[in-house]
Amino acid sequence: MQYKEYKGLNYAEVADEVLEFWKENDVFQKSIETREGKPTFTFYEGPPSANGTPGIHHVMARTVKDIFCRYKTLQGFQVKRKGGWDTHGLPVELQVEKELGITKEDIGKKISVEEYNQRCRETVMKFKGEWDDLTQKMGYWVDLDDPYVTFDRNYMESLWYLLKKFFDKGLLYKGYTIQPYSPAAGTGLSSHELNQPGTYRDVKDTSVTAQFRKEGTENEFFLAWTTTPWTLAANSALAIGEKIDYVKVRTYNQYTHEEIFVVLAKDRVSAYFSKDAEGLDFDGYKKDGKKIPYEILEEFKGKDIVGQKYEQLLPYVKPDGPAFEVIPGDFVTTEDGTGIVHVSATFGADDQRVCQQAGMSPILVKDEEGNDAPIVDKQGRYVKEITDFAGMYVKNEYYPDGEAPDKSLDVQIAIKLKEENRAFKVEKYEHSYPHCWRTDKPVLYYPLDSWFIKTTALKDRLVKLNNTINWKPKSTGVGRFGNWLENLVDWNLSRSRYWGTPLPIWVTEDRAELKCIGSIAELKEEVAKSVEAGFMNEQIGDDFDLHRPYVDDVVLVSENGKKMFREPDLIDVWFDSGAMPYAQWHYPFENKDIFDANYPADFIAEGVDQTRGWFFTLHAIAGLLFDKVAFKNVIANGLVLDKNGNKMSKRLGNAINPFETLSKYGPDATRWYMIANANPWDNLKFNLDGVVEVQRRFLGTLQNTYSFFALYANLDSFNYKEGDIPVENRTESDRWILSKLNSLIKAVDAAYEDYEPTKAARLIQDFTIDDLSNWYVRLNRKRFWRGEYNDDKRAAYQTLYKCLETIAKLSSPIAPFYMDRLYQDLNAVSGLDNAISVHLTDFPVADEAVINVDLEERMALAQTISSLVHSLRKKDTIKVRQPLSKILLPVLNDKFKRQVQSVEDLILSEVNIKKIEFIDDESGVLVKNVKPNFRKLGKEYGPKMKEISAKINQFKPEEVAELEDKNELTLALKDGPITITLEDVEITYQDIPGWSVATEGRVTVALDITLTEDLKKEGIARDLVNRVQNLRKDMGLEVQDKIKINIEKNTDLVNAALEANREYICQETQALSLDISETVVDGNLLEMDEHRLKVKIEA
């Protein structure tokens, strides 16, 4: 049997063929089945949404996922990968609305909820085919036959189970969140609606800079500015920026002319006070509001005043808890206002958040049902508790036509504050403000009911659990995610939509009784009771759909016999995906054993944009309900940008089509490029040139090396059936490359283990290109094609085979198709492994006994020395084919000499030199260079380094000699003498006078360029061999074909050269004879430097 030989390999075709092979032989399934009973490695697939087409960034994300699943499989773990689809949510709804040409308004009117949801169900899998296609073509192994689907009834039942668990733990509650709200339309607005063009308009509002009196002072105030004075009655706190500088200013109120002390940001002083008035005589102030004197008394940071208390500005409604403190707010700026922000927990989203974090209470009243309510009702009017202004609309626009008062509420409040010495400044202010697209009237930020998961209750636990997760990169875990947890707010689950998982909570009309349903069985039980109570006509069916509108029709009966209706909300789709560890197995209703064995995940990977999405919801549900992490290792990968670093977008036309890329360059080069080029967590500037380079440089070199191996191994029928030649019996270079190979195995294994795929890929390609191809193969070429099939040849084949096979195995997680082909091509002949695919083998284990650091060191020396000689030859323009007699090598120490000697032959043949002459001190010709060892001396002498370094650099040869002799030398420094030893300096040989030398690091080489007659002759012989080889090739001869050479008589030198090297020439060119004739007819004229030879070759 022969190794397969290729003429030009098309990597994309290889991938297609290998894919076919995988399918025919169920390789993926086998990779899981053959690990039955082995320890499991659990991977969770973050579900993509199939209502859009996949992009090149999905290839990136999925390559990362695939690599570690394959790697762990090779390591012997059983790695199940259940695929999944994210199917609910707004994007699906919007797409359907676009297709149907309707808006949310039309649902329930032009189209029933039932029909609408049916359309969503159909649309959501629209591009499933393309996704499946991509999955296969890129070689992403994931179980597509039995994926989890978030709209599936079983999946949703598990969600209900989890929600009920939250409910039972008291972690699911109804609260409010601040959302854009249109009182005129009586409805909340989505951010989508707010982003409509024309929504934001410039309006002039009455703005007030109010004075909040510091507790315990007579006339010291915090200044805070607002464009919505009506919210001042709901003030809960004042927010400052902790890093912002603030000042305390003495001045007068411009309306009451009373002396006051005010606090505001330093940067805002100039906006409130005119520079001319600074330092004016206070006593001379005329109380006319003009030229009000002021002086800055104190300056401090925002964080210094956090926690200070002040008096309520408009004390109509008392808070039910702590309030009226200075708190930190991350949104505070000094762009406008005073740098102190009035915060109302009921009328601002930021406000609510910082109040919650700082424990400040909202200003609330009780509505008719006794529930908490804000001080503005749903129509936009002040409630009766605001006695002075009860019933007034907070915006004049809300009044019916012609009924609006002259003085708006904002103005009236401003007047009141002025009178009470609480207004520092009142003015009209023009700014951009959102308006309702339906009513054209201003939007309010208003608290609306929502259901929450009380994530804050277990914040500390979530933080602790997070610290046990291995994040790649670490900064995303401690920074982006860690900070997010530190500033956690409760998770708002409510969505007012149609296509999603309904909240399984039923409530009586007086809201006195609540029921949370945790399973379909439970729902049936409750429905049975309801049927009995006469609220429902019949039991729900066995195939009851948990979606709207069906669940909305279910009316339950409370303990007290009252009707219960479902809360109309759907839950956040992020809950869907965060619940996948449980719901994908329909836990706890089925598959408890599978769930237990696969929880938590060992590994997940997704884009860094999922940090607060999927990563968080997984973590929150696991932490809150199960007190566990949901995943132990996580890679948060970056974005895929275009080659200029811009975001890819279909609109700009710079998006890369993944299918085109895969079919043109093949998945292996694409995947390898993505992984090798940048760490997954850095953004990738995707450049197709880079893919081409990978193809050529890495895959090409590897394939070349294989072809080289296959060519000769086939000629010698090498099939690795003869048993390994012991490593110690192999040549120095064999043992070297094997040592490197085993070091590589260790390093690559460690890189994968540490979730560093980029490191692994770079290690492999460096080894392949530099060590294996450019050094080992190049130096050992002749061993493969010259002479008979003996032990030395066999050793060479075995060595190269092992290298290729190991590269295939190590690389297979990253480049699964090509590496499988390479592996199969090798293994098909040798049968060393009992496996049909590389993905069914075991990950290589390094043989420590073969790793030889000293050997690796000395080969590095050989490479350095060869490189130096090459550069010298180049300098003197002496080509490598011309042999030279010797090089001189100054000996640094015994170890150096020993190491060079053991690789002497390699160097000599590589650079075509006859011998190496070692020279040492004794010769007296060497010029030494002394350099201080900064690292060592610096640790000891620190500040004296400059002086020491100067002294050492000025050493005379006698001083160096003394140091080398006695191993110590005293330096006289300003502060007294110090003693240094040989270890404190680095001595190198810099020059050999009279020779052409080259130096790299500590190695110096001199080249003897004298050409003797014998050397010249040998050079001619080598040139001839070279030309003859070319002729052979031109004639189309095979490597093993024999020839006869006939050369026309030439100059004495050439003739002598041929005679002297006859044997060598014949051996190299596979010539049976070499004749020198008086004349040669039909010969080729060969030009070799100044020589011209007429040569005829016959097969």
Next chain:
RNA sequence: GGGCUUAUAGCUCAGCUGGUUAGAGCGCUACACUGAUAAUGUAGAGGUCCGAGGUUCGAGUCCCCGUAAGCCCA
């Protein structure tokens, strides 16, 4: 506005705990090699290590403040 990331040769990236000539590949230029040959080798040119401060005997590396780009959040 906040958090996080990135910034080193024309391009893509290395540069470990600070140690004195800042590296590699691609590209470019020149030369060499020629039974791996649509390969390969050697050399050269090419760097205010984003900017400004600071710590230190010594900073690409540590600290602070900025700038630019990206992401998430507001």
